[in-house]
Amino acid sequence: MDYSIPIAFTPLDQLVPLAQAAERLGFARITLPDSLFYPRKQELDYPYTADGSRMWDENTPWVEPFVGAMAMLQATETIRMCPSVVKFGPRQPLLLYRQAASVALLSGGRLDLGVGIGWDPNEFAWCGVPFAKRGARVDEMLDIFRIAGEGGFFTFSGEHFEFDEMSLAPVPEKPIPLYIGGHTKKALSRAARVGSGWTSAMIEFDDLKEVIATLGSNLEERGRSLADRGDGEPFAIQVVSMDKYGSKGFAELGDAGVTDVIVMPWMMSGHGFDSPLEAKVEAMEKFSEKYIRP
Numbered sequence: 001m002d003y004s005i006p007i008a009f010t011p012l013d014q015l016v017p018l019a020q021a022a023e024r025l026g027f028a029r030i031t032l033p034d035s036l037f038y039p040r041k042q043e044l045d046y047p048y049t050a051d052g053s054r055m056w057d058e059n060t061p062w063v064e065p066f067v068g069a070m071a072m073l074q075a076t077e078t079i080r081m082c083p084s085v086v087k088f089g090p091r092q093p094l095l096l097y098r099q100a101a102s103v104a105l106l107s108g109g110r111l112d113l114g115v116g117i118g119w120d121p122n123e124f125a126w127c128g129v130p131f132a133k134r135g136a137r138v139d140e141m142l143d144i145f146r147i148a149g150e151g152g153f154f155t156f157s158g159e160h161f162e163f164d165e166m167s168l169a170p171v172p173e174k175p176i177p178l179y180i181g182g183h184t185k186k187a188l189s190r191a192a193r194v195g196s197g198w199t200s201a202m203i204e205f206d207d208l209k210e211v212i213a214t215l216g217s218n219l220e221e222r223g224r225s226l227a228d229r230g231d232g233e234p235f236a237i238q239v240v241s242m243d244k245y246g247s248k249g250f251a252e253l254g255d256a257g258v259t260d261v262i263v264m265p266w267m268m269s270g271h272g273f274d275s276p277l278e279a280k281v282e283a284m285e286k287f288s289e290k291y292i293r294p
Helices: 012-024 065-074 093-106 122-123 134-148 186-194 205-221 248-257 277-294
Strands: 003-004 028-030 082-084 115-116 154-157 161-165 178-181 199-203 237-242 260-262
Touching: 003 012, 003 277, 012 028, 012 065, 012 277, 028 093, 065 082, 065 093, 093 134, 134 186, 154 205, 178 186, 186 199, 186 205, 199 205, 205 237, 205 248, 248 277, 260 277
Parallel strands: 003 028, 003 260, 028 082, 082 115, 115 178, 178 199, 199 237, 237 260
Antiparallel strands: 154 161
């Protein structure tokens, strides 16, 4: 089972040294959050907190995920980057594919891409995109990703996007692995249809087991499985666990089918998001000694 390091809410000058330390210590990937901007007025409740409030404010440090990923990739050799999740809904698919493909090409294929729809109507409106039918729009975007990744000229005609023959070459040698986010039935169906994996928000173990069972059934309906997603690799299950940690907890996650646990060792050691780099690296070293390289 892999362990990945998230850099959400991290001071930007720590990103590159944290990625270098994570690579040295055996972590599999860095996950990068996505936020387009911070509207002063919140139109809808944030879906992943109990009271609907955002976990950040206007002063929280963010970096555009592909730019941040490329900076860390250029300073490392083996660790993977996983923007997770990128809000597909407010973006345009052709530009988004070009960005993702460029990162994959320039890094030797060290990119996994978390896919989200987006929850804030302001981000859609202020990017000139309708909030209505956002799920169907993202489904078409994912179809465009698949077709574009095959190389050569292609066309597309859908309800939301339509264009004549074009090419986005060069494309990566292998398709960019897509980790589909979301806990709803539609999201889990989408993951089985087009995903190389699924990525969670914060989730408790009992809910996680139900999700994995649903994903397994959905995959089997499409001739795939949790053990083989269609290319000989297991379907990735990437989680932020709310109630399973430590040796026993990680073992239970692995037994349940989890392939990648997102962990923040410095928080587990009592250090905050803005704690010094040295404290974070020390916590990562202790975590690696205990769980990655015992």
